[in-house]
Amino acid sequence: MRLRVSRLLLASLVALAALAGCNDTAIVLRIASDRTSSSPGGALDAICVELDAGGGKKFGRRYDLPSLPLPQTLTVLPGGKSAAQMIVSGLKRGTEVARARQELSFKSGSVLHVDVPLDACQPRGTSARFVATAAPTGDAFDAVALVPGANAASSGDLAVAQAAGVSTRYGVAAAGVGALVGGAPDAPTAKVHQIVTADLDGDCRRDLVIVADGAPLAAWHDTGDGSYALAAMIGAPGMIAAAAGDVDGDGSVDLVAVGGAQAHVWLNDGAGNFREQSAALDTAPTDATVVALADLDGDGNLDLFIGQGSKTAAVPLVYLNDKAGSGHFALTPGALPPKPAKASALAVGDVDNDGDLDVVMGQIGGAVRMYVNRGDAFLDDRSFTNLPDQVAADVPNLLLVDLDGDCLPELVVPRAGGAPLLWRSAGGGKLSSGAMFDQAVLATGAGADDVDGDGDVDVLLWGGMTGLQLEVQQ
Numbered sequence: 001m002r003l004r005v006s007r008l009l010l011a012s013l014v015a016l017a018a019l020a021g022c023n024d025t026a027i028v029l030r031i032a033s034d035r036t037s038s039s040p041g042g043a044l045d046a047i048c049v050e051l052d053a054g055g056g057k058k059f060g061r062r063y064d065l066p067s068l069p070l071p072q073t074l075t076v077l078p079g080g081k082s083a084a085q086m087i088v089s090g091l092k093r094g095t096e097v098a099r100a101r102q103e104l105s106f107k108s109g110s111v112l113h114v115d116v117p118l119d120a121c122q123p124r125g126t127s128a129r130f131v132a133t134a135a136p137t138g139d140a141f142d143a144v145a146l147v148p149g150a151n152a153a154s155s156g157d158l159a160v161a162q163a164a165g166v167s168t169r170y171g172v173a174a175a176g177v178g179a180l181v182g183g184a185p186d187a188p189t190a191k192v193h194q195i196v197t198a199d200l201d202g203d204c205r206r207d208l209v210i211v212a213d214g215a216p217l218a219a220w221h222d223t224g225d226g227s228y229a230l231a232a233m234i235g236a237p238g239m240i241a242a243a244a245g246d247v248d249g250d251g252s253v254d255l256v257a258v259g260g261a262q263a264h265v266w267l268n269d270g271a272g273n274f275r276e277q278s279a280a281l282d283t284a285p286t287d288a289t290v291v292a293l294a295d296l297d298g299d300g301n302l303d304l305f306i307g308q309g310s311k312t313a314a315v316p317l318v319y320l321n322d323k324a325g326s327g328h329f330a331l332t333p334g335a336l337p338p339k340p341a342k343a344s345a346l347a348v349g350d351v352d353n354d355g356d357l358d359v360v361m362g363q364i365g366g367a368v369r370m371y372v373n374r375g376d377a378f379l380d381d382r383s384f385t386n387l388p389d390q391v392a393a394d395v396p397n398l399l400l401v402d403l404d405g406d407c408l409p410e411l412v413v414p415r416a417g418g419a420p421l422l423w424r425s426a427g428g429g430k431l432s433s434g435a436m437f438d439q440a441v442l443a444t445g446a447g448a449d450d451v452d453g454d455g456d457v458d459v460l461l462w463g464g465m466t467g468l469q470l471e472v473q474q
Helices: 013-020
Strands: 002-006 026-032 046-052 059-064 072-077 083-092 095-105 111-117 130-132 143-147 157-163 166-173 176-180 192-198 207-212 217-222 228-234 241-245 254-259 262-268 274-276 288-294 303-308 317-321 329-331 343-349 358-363 369-373 379-381 399-401 410-415 418-427 430-433 445-449 458-463 467-473
Touching (some): 143 192, 143 458, 157 192, 166 467, 176 467, 192 241, 254 288, 288 358, 343 399, 410 445
Parallel strands (some): 241 288
Antiparallel strands (some): 026 072, 046 083, 166 176, 217 228, 254 262, 358 369, 369 379, 399 410
């Protein structure tokens, strides 16, 4: 299977049919978006096209939009296949902000045209009622990464789950969760803090960065057949949290990692080779525990939010990228209320639908905090007015995602030793208590994707001794 790229719409079906072969077939993808530079969050700066025809390695390629602006026309030739599954992702600073996914069926002797929109969210109400597909797997894991598959309706997604001495791949589909043989990254020897997913080498396949005790960051590349190969060990041991994004504006995904009084930025050359940015932060954190990358001041460059407080509560920190967007960050005093916390989880999204990014923070032994952005990276604590409760709990993970199709994010709050909470958007940045999930899973983590291909977002829960539990939206 081959992909031909054209910057111009093809004027003649006859010419394209001749290109594909008289008795062959082709599919023309016309990729467009209504996102412009004046849209909230700005225009897309790249797209990724991934094709999976089964029985071989997947095709993946990234296209930078400054040189190839939308709309684009991409021609898919069958190469002896009758169908292919497709993911087209719209990227902003290395982060996926839009996705189209479907199956492409070739028809002999015909040229088929498929419109692929990467538009801003359009409200479409869904039930936000979830049903467990089966009993939990029963395995104990520290961290799980949910990786979207090219066609969820037929093959589902992939989950990579790890703990000290354990590493397993799972298929995640409408029928439930099932372990797969082989292909997983090597198991770390100590606790796993986090598994970050990002395209590190520009092939549009989602690679993994594993953050574990006593080891450098471990970068594992998707080999194209659903298995992983070790690509690099990055930095030195001591990191406990990481985030991925294009911090210097060169189109490749960089890494930021923190732990205690350390914070490091590693710049990517586009092929998955990293070098550390010198003097990346003008002021070091004192007790960093979690980190997130987000454009907090609306200038198009990614900024840093670092939560602190491993044993003693400490004030979280905001660092702004320089005006050139080079990946040098300056601490911004007063960006947050100086209220100490024991930060354990971060989630970033536009909770009040005003076009800028807000931050939600979980704690160990504390209440969830909501910081609403005024648009200039100064964040107001609206926890008491916008969240449904202020109960202290251990919150190891947060999931902020639109579950009910109204283009406003819901918040899933896993709690150590208890069932996760589901807080639904009530508008204006306020969240209200929603229905619980189908089974009282003792979840410490959550991820989301449309794993069954029906257009609704489903939720994967994990943690404790319950293992992985798939909750499918009805």
